[in-house]
Structures are given as structure tokens and as C-alpha cells.
Amino acid sequence: MNLKKKLKGKLEKHFKEFHQKFYTCRNSLCEELFEHRWTQLVNQYPDAAKYLSDTLYSTKESWGIPWVYNNFTAGAQSTQRIESINKHIHDKVDRAKSLCNLLLSIKDYVKNEEHLERFEIERNALPTIGLPMLNTRFFGKLDAIIKDFLTSVMLGK
Numbered sequence: 001m002n003l004k005k006k007l008k009g010k011l012e013k014h015f016k017e018f019h020q021k022f023y024t025c026r027n028s029l030c031e032e033l034f035e036h037r038w039t040q041l042v043n044q045y046p047d048a049a050k051y052l053s054d055t056l057y058s059t060k061e062s063w064g065i066p067w068v069y070n071n072f073t074a075g076a077q078s079t080q081r082i083e084s085i086n087k088h089i090h091d092k093v094d095r096a097k098s099l100c101n102l103l104l105s106i107k108d109y110v111k112n113e114e115h116l117e118r119f120e121i122e123r124n125a126l127p128t129i130g131l132p133m134l135n136t137r138f139f140g141k142l143d144a145i146i147k148d149f150l151t152s153v154m155l156g157k
Contacts, residue, residue: 006055010047018045031066085109 025037
């Protein structure tokens, strides 16, 4: 999202092409290939060079695949959860809020998120039965008897 926010206006019609090349660079499997692609990216898009060099390059170890794959991340490539917590904190902080109340609010927020995550895991683990299966499961014998007396059109209704 930061790429879009910081560079879309500067690159305008070239942003989509830049975006693809940036992710190709990011997904390089070795440091040498990353560095080669990075240099090409900075040279090809001078309007983005300052942001790329000053902001992103210094933190490449936290988002570049050649470095990220050297660390165990359990496949996580997102800061979404921490950004969500930061937004919650930002929304709750004001001059009237005590530090104790802020900490309680954060604790409640994290507890609620964990509860929702556990619920989602449990929900996805349960086998589901579609509506057609319910019909045959509970009314299978009745359907067999009705088929003898109704036409297929009426049976479908």
C-alpha cells in the first residue's frame, strides 16, 4: 500500500509497470539478482529513486525475499495485524485517556482478535453439509415415496 500511496502520483501511467518490476525484484531468490534488478529499477524510474533509495533500500532485509527466506516467518509476509493494533491505539489515544485505560483497551482488542481467530479456525475445521445433502439426509425416504406419485416438474418444485 505504501508503494501506491507514495509513488502512484509520481509515476502515473508507468506505475503498473513499475509495480510489477518492483515485485519481480523483491521476489528475487538471491541477493546478487536482487541488487542487479534494484539498480535497474532505480535507474529506470528516476521519479521513484529517492523513495526507493532513502526509504525502502535500508529496510530490504525485512521485505526482500533473499533475506526473508533466511529467517523463519511461518509464511507471514504481512504487517496487517500490527497495523490494525496501531490503528486501534491511534483511535483510542487522547488527552483524557489514562495509560492504564489505554492498556486495558489494547488488551481487550487483542483478546477479541484472538477469539475471532480461534473461532475462524474452529469453523473452518468443521465439515459442512450443503442444502441438497440435507434434503436427502432427512427426507430421503419421503422423496422416494413422492417420486412414485408426482411428475418430475412437480417434484422439482
